[in-house]
Amino acid sequence: MELLDPPSLDAFAAASGKPVRCAERGVVAPFTAPLLFAARLRLGSGQEIEVLVPNPAGREGWFVLPWAAAREALQPSLADHALIEALKPLATDGTELQPAQMRQAARQAAGTGLAGRAARRAACSSCSSPSGAELIGEFADAVNAWLLTCAMDDDRRRAAALATRAADVAASITVLKADNAQRDQAQRDQTQRDQALRLAWVMDGWVLLALLWRFTPDESRVAVLRRSMALAPPPAEEMLRWPGCSGLGRMPQSPPLAPQTRFVTPAICEAVLAEWLVNA
Amino acid sequence: MNPDPRILRELQHAARQATNNQLLRLANTLDGLPQRGVAEEVLDAVRPRLRHLRPARPLNFPRLLFLPLDPLLVEPSEWRPGQGRVPRSAILPLAEHLRMAEPALVTAVEARIAGAKLTDVVLAAEQGTLLWPAAFEALPRNPPTGWEAAGLPSQYYTEVVKICAALWRHGPVLWRLRMAGGDGPPEASLRPAFRVIAAEGAEAVELCLGALLPFAAQPARMVAVMAGLNQAMAPPAERALDRYLSGVTPELEGADLEAMADAAARFARTLQDLDSAVTRDKPKRAQQLQALRISTAQCCKEMLEQEMVRRLTGPLAALAAAPAPPDAVVEALEHAAMALRGIGNSMRRLHASGAAEKLFAPVIAHLTALAVRLPEAGEGFLRADALRLLEILAGTQVAARLHEGIIRSNRIN
Numbered sequence: 001m002e003l004l005d006p007p008s009l010d011a012f013a014a015a016s017g018k019p020v021r022c023a024e025r026g027v028v029a030p031f032t033a034p035l036l037f038a039a040r041l042r043l044g045s046g047q048e049i050e051v052l053v054p055n056p057a058g059r060e061g062w063f064v065l066p067w068a069a070a071r072e073a074l075q076p077s078l079a080d081h082a083l084i085e086a087l088k089p090l091a092t093d094g095t096e097l098q099p100a101q102m103r104q105a106a107r108q109a110a111g112t113g114l115a116g117r118a119a120r121r122a123a124c125s126s127c128s129s130p131s132g133a134e135l136i137g138e139f140a141d142a143v144n145a146w147l148l149t150c151a152m153d154d155d156r157r158r159a160a161a162l163a164t165r166a167a168d169v170a171a172s173i174t175v176l177k178a179d180n181a182q183r184d185q186a187q188r189d190q191t192q193r194d195q196a197l198r199l200a201w202v203m204d205g206w207v208l209l210a211l212l213w214r215f216t217p218d219e220s221r222v223a224v225l226r227r228s229m230a231l232a233p234p235p236a237e238e239m240l241r242w243p244g245c246s247g248l249g250r251m252p253q254s255p256p257l258a259p260q261t262r263f264v265t266p267a268i269c270e271a272v273l274a275e276w277l278v279n280a
Numbered sequence: 281m282n283p284d285p286r287i288l289r290e291l292q293h294a295a296r297q298a299t300n301n302q303l304l305r306l307a308n309t310l311d312g313l314p315q316r317g318v319a320e321e322v323l324d325a326v327r328p329r330l331r332h333l334r335p336a337r338p339l340n341f342p343r344l345l346f347l348p349l350d351p352l353l354v355e356p357s358e359w360r361p362g363q364g365r366v367p368r369s370a371i372l373p374l375a376e377h378l379r380m381a382e383p384a385l386v387t388a389v390e391a392r393i394a395g396a397k398l399t400d401v402v403l404a405a406e407q408g409t410l411l412w413p414a415a416f417e418a419l420p421r422n423p424p425t426g427w428e429a430a431g432l433p434s435q436y437y438t439e440v441v442k443i444c445a446a447l448w449r450h451g452p453v454l455w456r457l458r459m460a461g462g463d464g465p466p467e468a469s470l471r472p473a474f475r476v477i478a479a480e481g482a483e484a485v486e487l488c489l490g491a492l493l494p495f496a497a498q499p500a501r502m503v504a505v506m507a508g509l510n511q512a513m514a515p516p517a518e519r520a521l522d523r524y525l526s527g528v529t530p531e532l533e534g535a536d537l538e539a540m541a542d543a544a545a546r547f548a549r550t551l552q553d554l555d556s557a558v559t560r561d562k563p564k565r566a567q568q569l570q571a572l573r574i575s576t577a578q579c580c581k582e583m584l585e586q587e588m589v590r591r592l593t594g595p596l597a598a599l600a601a602a603p604a605p606p607d608a609v610v611e612a613l614e615h616a617a618m619a620l621r622g623i624g625n626s627m628r629r630l631h632a633s634g635a636a637e638k639l640f641a642p643v644i645a646h647l648t649a650l651a652v653r654l655p656e657a658g659e660g661f662l663r664a665d666a667l668r669l670l671e672i673l674a675g676t677q678v679a680a681r682l683h684e685g686i687i688r689s690n691r692i693n
Binding site: 033075076113116148152153219223 | 401456468610615662665671679
C-alpha cells in the first residue's frame with residue numbers, strides 16, 4: 001500500500017456536518033482517484049460543480065472545493081475528468097444534482113473506456129441488477145461478522161458503529177419501500193417518483209462503501225475501517241422526516257483515525273465503479 | 281533419522297523447480313506428515329518463495345505455543361548465545377513439557393484447533409490467550425526431558441527460557457498489537473500495552489520489542505513510544521531497534537513481479553520511518569539504512585530490467601496488433617504496468633536517481649504515439665487503453681495533456 005501524503009485543504013471552506021437538504025449534502029461520485037474516493041458533488045451558487053471531500057488528513061469533517069481546485073489538489077484520474085465532463089451539461093440547466101443524473105453521467109464516462117474495460121462493460125451492459133438495498137444490508141452483516149476478528153478494541157468499536165449505521169440505512173430503505181407499497185394505486189403513482197428519489201438519497205454513498213468493503217483484501221480492511229466513518233455520508237435533516245428514516249439520525253460516535261497509507265488503490269476504485277454501475 | 285543427503289538435495293532441487301501451485305500443494309502435503317524433520321529441510325530450499333505465496337499452514341499445538349516467539353526462532357545451526365534468539369530445536373521439548381504439566385488444557389486446545397490453519401488469527405488469539413500464560417506459569421526451573429537429546433546444551437537453558445517467559449507472559453497483548461493491520465497499532469493502543477511490559481523491566485522491553493518490530497509498519501515510531509513512556513526504557517528499546525536493524529531485509533527474494541511491488545513499497549515506507557531513528561549518537565544507523573536503500577533499489581532495477589519486456593513491452597506489441605484482444609488480456613497488461621510502476625516508484629524513493637524513469641521512457645514514448653493513432657471505438661486495442669497505460673506509467677497529468685491535445689486536434693480537423 002502506498003504511503004499517504006495528504007494534501008492540506010485547510011484553505012477551503014468546511015462543509016456542514018449536518019446538511020439540511022440532500023442537495024446541500026451532495027451526490028456521491030464514483031471517482032477512481034484514491035484521494036477522491038467517496039467525494040460528493042453538488043452545484044454551487046454560480047452553477048459550478050463543487051466537490052465535497054472528507055478531510056484527507058483523516059480528521060473529521062468535510063471540505064468544499066470548486067472542481068478547478070480539486071483538480072489541482074486531489075489528483076483526479078482520466079476517468080474522473082471524463083465524469084466531470086459528462087456532468088457539465090447537466091450542471092447548466094439550473095436544476096440540482098440528483099443521484100439519477102450521477103448514474104447517467106457515470107455510465108457515459110465509463111463508456112469511454114478511461115475507467116477500464118470492466119467499467120466499460122458494465123456501462124454498455126443493458127442488464128443492470130439494482131440491488132443496492134441488499135448490498136447495504138449485507139455490508140452491515142459483513143462488518144458485524146468481521147469485527148469478531150478485529151484485534152484492537154478501538155477498531156472493534158469503529159466496526160460496530162459502522163455496522164450500526166449501515167443497518168439503520170438498510171432498515172430505512174425497507175420501511176420506505178413498504179410505505180409506498182401500502183398506499184393505494186392513485187397515491188402510489190403520484191408519489192412513486194418522490195419515493196424513488198428518497199430511496200436513492202438514503203442509499204447514496206452507502207453502496208460505494210459496501211463495495212469498497214467487498215473489494216478490499218483482508219489485510220487492508222483495518223485501514224478501510226479506520227477511514228470509513230469519515231467517508232460515510234451524514235444524513236440530511238430532511239431525510240429524518242421521511243417514513244422509517246428517523247433512525248438515520250442515530251450516529252454512533254466513533255472517530256476516524258488518520259490514515260498512514262492509502263486505504264484504497266486505483267485498481268480497487270475501478271473495481272468498485274464497475275460494480276456500482278450495475279448495482280446503484 | 282537423517283535423510284540421505286543425495287536424496288535430500290534431489291528433493292530440494294525438485295521443490296525449487298516447482299511452479300507456485302505445485303509448491304503450495306507440496307507444502308500442504310508435507311504439513312500433513314506426522315514427522316516433519318525432513319519435510320522442513322526440503323521446504324528450507326524454497327522458504328523465500330513460500331513467504332510470498334503464504335500457504336495456509338496448519339495451526340497445531342507447538343506452532344500455536346511458539347507463535348509469539350516466531351520472529352525470534354532460528355535454525356539450531358544459526359543459534360548463538362546472547363543474541364536474544366530461540367533455536368527451533370527447543371520447540372519440541374518445551375511443548376512436550378507443557379503437555380505433561382497441563383494435560384487437560386493442551387488436550388482442550390488441540391481439540392479446538394484441530395483442522396485449523398495459521399491464517400485463523402482469531403482462533404489463534406482465543407486459544408493463545410489460554411495457552412501462553414499457562415506456558416509461562418509451567419516453565420520448569422531446569423531443562424525439561426528431551427532438552428539435551430534435541431542437541432541443546434543445558435547451560436543455555438536459562439537464556440532460552442527467559443525469552444520464552446517474557447513472550448508467553450505478554451503473548452496475548454503482543455499478538456493483538458501484531459494483528460493491528462497494515463498501518464500498525466495506533467499510539468493510543470501502544471501506550472497502555474507498553475506500560476505493562478515496561479513495568480517488567482528492561483529485559484522484557486527488549487525482548488518484547490524484538491518480537492514486535494519485524495511486524496511494525498513504523499518500527500522507529502514504536503520504539504519512540506516505548507522510550508517516551510519511561511526514560512529508563514529508552515536504552516533497551518534502542519538496543520531492540522539496533523538488533524532489528526542488523527537483521528532487517530526487504531524480503532524480495534523469491535518474489536514475483538506483483539509481490540515484489542508490494543514488498544518494495546512496504547520496505548521503502550519502513551525505511552522512511554527508520555530515518556527518524558538516525559541520530560548524532562547513532563551514526564552507524566545512517567550507513568545501515570543507506571546500504572539497505574542501495575541494495576533494495578538495485579534489486580528493483582534488476583526486476584524492472586528483467587520483466588519490462590516479458591510483462592509489458594512484449595505483450596503490448598502483441599495487443600496493439602491483435603484485431604480483438606479479450607478484455608482479460610488488456611487488464612492483465614494494466615496490472616503488470618501497475619506493478620512495474622510501483623517498483624519504479626519504490627526505487628526512486630529508496631535511492632533517488634533517474635534510473636527508473638530511463639527504463640520507462642521508451643515504452644512511454646511508444647504509448648504516446650499509439651494513443652494518437654489508435655481508434656476511439658471498435659473491437660481492437662483502443663486509444664483509451666493506451667491512455668490508461670500512459671496514465672499508469674507516466675502519471676495522470678501526462679495522459680490528460682495528451683488526451684486534451686487529441687480532442688483539440690480532432691475538433692480542428
